[in-house]
Amino acid sequence: MDWTWLSPEEWTAVRLSLRVATVATIVSLPFGIAIALALARGSFWGQSLLNGLVHLPLILPPVVTGYLLLLGFGQRGPIGAFLAANFGIVFSFRWTGAALACGVMGFPLMVRAIRLSIEAIDPRLEQAAGTLGANRAWVFLTVTLPLMLPGIIAGLILCFAKAVGEFGATITFVSNIPGETQTLPSAIYTFTQVPGGDAGALRLTLVAIAIAMAALLASEVLARRAHRRLDIE
Amino acid sequence: MRLEVDIRHRLGAFDLAARFGVDDGLVALFGRSGAGKTSLINVIAGLVRPQQGRVVVDGVTLLDTERAIFVPGHKRRVGYVFQDGRLFPHLSVRQNLLYGRWFAPKPERRDDLGKVAELLGLERLLDRAPANLSGGEKQRVAIGRALLASPRLLLMDEPLASLDEARKAEILPYIERLRDESGVPIVYVSHSMAEVARLASTIVLMADGTVAAVGPVADVLPRLDLFPLTGRAEASALIEATVESHDAAFGLTLLRSRAGLWRLPRLDLAPGVRVRLRIFARDVMLAIKPPEGISALNIVAGVVADVGEGEGAAVDVRLDCSGEALLAAVTRYSLEQLGLKPGAPVFALVKSVAFDRRSLGGPLRPSGDETPADA
Numbered sequence: 001m002d003w004t005w006l007s008p009e010e011w012t013a014v015r016l017s018l019r020v021a022t023v024a025t026i027v028s029l030p031f032g033i034a035i036a037l038a039l040a041r042g043s044f045w046g047q048s049l050l051n052g053l054v055h056l057p058l059i060l061p062p063v064v065t066g067y068l069l070l071l072g073f074g075q076r077g078p079i080g081a082f083l084a085a086n087f088g089i090v091f092s093f094r095w096t097g098a099a100l101a102c103g104v105m106g107f108p109l110m111v112r113a114i115r116l117s118i119e120a121i122d123p124r125l126e127q128a129a130g131t132l133g134a135n136r137a138w139v140f141l142t143v144t145l146p147l148m149l150p151g152i153i154a155g156l157i158l159c160f161a162k163a164v165g166e167f168g169a170t171i172t173f174v175s176n177i178p179g180e181t182q183t184l185p186s187a188i189y190t191f192t193q194v195p196g197g198d199a200g201a202l203r204l205t206l207v208a209i210a211i212a213m214a215a216l217l218a219s220e221v222l223a224r225r226a227h228r229r230l231d232i233e
Numbered sequence: 234m235r236l237e238v239d240i241r242h243r244l245g246a247f248d249l250a251a252r253f254g255v256d257d258g259l260v261a262l263f264g265r266s267g268a269g270k271t272s273l274i275n276v277i278a279g280l281v282r283p284q285q286g287r288v289v290v291d292g293v294t295l296l297d298t299e300r301a302i303f304v305p306g307h308k309r310r311v312g313y314v315f316q317d318g319r320l321f322p323h324l325s326v327r328q329n330l331l332y333g334r335w336f337a338p339k340p341e342r343r344d345d346l347g348k349v350a351e352l353l354g355l356e357r358l359l360d361r362a363p364a365n366l367s368g369g370e371k372q373r374v375a376i377g378r379a380l381l382a383s384p385r386l387l388l389m390d391e392p393l394a395s396l397d398e399a400r401k402a403e404i405l406p407y408i409e410r411l412r413d414e415s416g417v418p419i420v421y422v423s424h425s426m427a428e429v430a431r432l433a434s435t436i437v438l439m440a441d442g443t444v445a446a447v448g449p450v451a452d453v454l455p456r457l458d459l460f461p462l463t464g465r466a467e468a469s470a471l472i473e474a475t476v477e478s479h480d481a482a483f484g485l486t487l488l489r490s491r492a493g494l495w496r497l498p499r500l501d502l503a504p505g506v507r508v509r510l511r512i513f514a515r516d517v518m519l520a521i522k523p524p525e526g527i528s529a530l531n532i533v534a535g536v537v538a539d540v541g542e543g544e545g546a547a548v549d550v551r552l553d554c555s556g557e558a559l560l561a562a563v564t565r566y567s568l569e570q571l572g573l574k575p576g577a578p579v580f581a582l583v584k585s586v587a588f589d590r591r592s593l594g595g596p597l598r599p600s601g602d603e604t605p606a607d608a
Contacts, residue, residue, distance in 0.1 A: 124319055130306045131278055131313040132382045133336030142332070146323045 013187035021163035024103035036114035066172025097174035106159035117151020150226035157219040234418040240286030258434030269442040279306030312384030320363035333382025369400035426467040431594035455558040468514040492554035493533040507596040514560035516587035531583040
């Protein structure tokens with residue numbers, strides 16, 4: 001029984017992972033909705049370019065994404081230096097950097113899910129809302145957004161699950177510092193690299209499975225609830 | 234209410250150039266598919282911005298390209314009932330109904346939920362989800378939703394087109410009540426002459442993007458020159474009659490119109506009620522002497538007003554029966570044998586059993602003593 005009990009270091013890794021994934025998911029959401037809307041409804045120059053850029057982390061080796069983040073958002077990177085100097089936001093070797101890496105990796109999944117739900121909305125419903133007196137903002141808030149909800153929920157859960165499991169980009173960008181950037185996968189990786197770390201790796205693996213299952217169950221329940229309201233026809 | 238429309242709009246190869254002015258009641262926009270009916274009401278609703286035009290509802294200018302006026306759709310307060318209902322799937326029937334009410338300025342909100350639910354028979358549906366409604370129920374909710382936004386004008390785009398005959402028959406009485414009780418003028422798009430003959434007070438006849446004729450439905454329908462557009466197979470006249478009495482022994486109802494007395498199979502209507510009767514040309518026979526010893530119960534006297542042209546065997550004759558128009562389809566042979574020419578006195582015979590109950594509608598013009606709810 002004793003071997004299942006997590007050590008303080010292991011708890012730290014689990015807590016950090018949940019925090020990183022939560023922050024990454026929540027911060028991504030407004031950007032995800034905006035970009036999904038732009039891709040689904042907009043028509044502008046560079047739309048395919050934006051689409052490609054958003055999906056790039058899905059296709060690139062995670063190490064490449066992590067390295068690009070390091071180049072851009074590292075201490076000497078142009079964006080990283082600018083943010084540090086003007087807003088005091090530092091990413092390199094911080095948990096915030098881990099959240100950024102996880103967010104970037106989960107972003108394409110989130111945008112994809114939201115975009116699909118927007119494309120499934122009948123624009124004629126929005127037109128009908130307009131004839132009833134609603135201006136564009138109200139139409140968005142009372143018709144478009146509620147109808148996007150199933151996609152938003154799916155996107156949140158996919159992004160969260162991806163963020164919890166993210167390894168390659170995170171370790172490349174912010175390394176593997178216990179208590180700061182050592183997330184669940186990094187901790188498991190560390191255990192597998194040291195003699196006698198098997199028990200620890202196994203314990204954390206069970207935690208990872210539990211989190212994944214919970215996320216899947218939550219998405220099932222929420223999706224079913226949303227469906228029940230929308231299309232029973 | 235007065236609605237004035239004058240628009241020119243080019244949509245690819247299609248030219249819409251429509252100009253008309255109509256007053257109160259239910260205005261039917263009638264024409265074949267592709268005549269430009271839906272484009273026209275989309276302009277009135279502000280969903281389409283025409284290249285040139287003017288739309289005035291009740292003295293309020295909604296569109297005037299010359300004066301650079303374009304009131305956006307959501308500020309026009311023009312209700313729109315779409316062919317496909319378009320209920321919000323994430324809202325209950327009650328929330329759907331109240332959606333537009335919320336955006337209407339408070340002093341101009343007319344009917345409340347209870348009244349509209351009663352008018353359209355929606356009381357028992359309020360807590361249902363749109364997905365669980367039948368096609369007819371959905372369309373009634375869509376009408377109620379548009380009505381509760383307190384519109385200046387209600388546009389209905391073939392609201393019955395996607396429904397089967399039974400559902401149509403279920404909704405038609407509600408649309409009649411709406412026309413007679415809500416006080417909201419209605420522009421009703423249709424390509425079904427049966428609906429127009431039953432519901433409309435005024436008809437705007439459209440063909441190829443232009444207005445071919447405008448006028449009271451009882452005047453336009455019997456016009457022989459418009460048959461290519463109104464459809465000869467449906468050729469009919471509308472007669473306004475008042476229920477006089479019932480003949481219980483023979484199961485008949487007696488009605489009186491300007492043309493004379495009509496006997497119909499019993500109608501469940503109280504004496505004094507005014508109705509419109511649609512009489513098809515194919516059901517009318519002509520005689521030049523008062524006929525005797527025949528079974529047809531309805532014989533009215535009139536004079537030939539107009540004779541249609543045609544190469545085929547049949548020809549249409551329009552009669553003036555004491556100010557009321559009646560159409561008769563006869564063979565050209567009979568026409569010549571009887572020497573029927575404009576001005577000739579004739580007797581029209583109509584079989585009682587020929588009356589089409591489905592097209593029995595309310596009066597052609599609202600009577601004077603009924604003041605609209607929101608005058």
